[in-house]
Amino acid sequence: MVPPLLYTKTKESIMSEPSFHEASRAASISAPDAPPGKELLLLQELSKSAYAKLQEQFQRVNQNREVGRFNYLLDPILQRVEEGVLFVSLDGMIVLANPACAFLVSRPLETLRDMKFWDLFTDDYFGFSLREALTFGISHRLIYKSFASKELEISSAFLSEGAKSLHGLLIILRDISERQRNFRTVIQEDRMKELGKMAATVAHEIRNPLGGIRGFASLLYRDLCVQKPLQEMASAIIEGTKTLERLVGSILHFAKPIQIQLQSTDLGAFLKETMKFVKIDPSFPPNMKIALHIPHDLILVPIDAAALRSALLNLLFNAFQSMPEGGILSLSLLKLEGMCQVLVSDTGMGMDSALQQKLFSPFFTTKKGGTGLGLVETRRIVQSHGGTIEVRSVPSKGTTFTITLPLRR
């Protein structure tokens, strides 16, 4: 990027230049018959031009000193900036690349230096033809390109000395993955809010006529006691309306924002008590082993006990339901810096990645008679505590759900 050092001459070397000597020689030529004024004028002219050249040379020396100073400042900046910087000279040689650039293009820094661009990348690697850009002097303002796991914003500009002599193309790369992710989340959240409102309106509109259908079907059921086949049809209608009412109830429940009351709670004791609820459930298999890993020291966490218990019971029930042949159901508590983690693990059937993607979608279930709402509700509760929930699972080996909660709110 910075022009190579053009001159590194000293004052002494300049004084030994031919132009300097010309002036001195002229001064020593003595033409006895020439008028002394003319000789003096010639000498004056030559020494003037030698002086001008001398001045020019000194200026260059100073400029080079500036360039050196500039390099000294620029280098540490380039080492530290988050933006990737790449400079390609007119013949396609990569003259400069900083560590951020090496990271963004996933190449070791040493392999980027003094290489022809095209020996490492395709011509349109950055979303524009480099050959074209170098040949016709084209700059690009903002190009967006997705790489394996990154989204880059790319811009380029010619660096030139003077209007006509272009030295090459400066390419700046910026990782905007995080910004894009946040943007998408905001859009998704807005869309979910809108969908929630719409679902609530639809559910509300369905509820009233549904009540009417159920009421009339119940009357028919009562009056058709002598006509058994018709009475059975009325009974089927009643059952159908009950299912729809449950569904409508769930939609209305999820459309409402969750209300929680936080209270500082001894989380270890709370988890031990929660496990007791699981053990006394009639559906809890007797061949199941339980492992509790709760540290002795007191871990106080602000929680809504009723809501968090319901979230944990959803996870614990799913866990033992995934081990119909028995296994180990573990509940662990870990204290970390400013937060704590609750882990619910099983040694059950596990899930492949396709199933894991759908886990938190409302009404997704693989169980006969499942609602597909347990995990949606669990996540809502955890998020209302300012926490997160993650899943790790290996098919036929088991699953671990990790809830992370802040220690302070």
Ligand code: ADP
């Ligand atoms: P439901 O339990 O009614 O099916 P959930 O939202 O609780 O609804 O769970 C959704 C689905 O996620 C389950 O049907 C099951 O396929 C899967 N799942 C959840 N937890 C586990 C687990 N611990 N092991 C294996 N699969 C699980």
Ligand code: MG
């Ligand atoms: Mg469930």
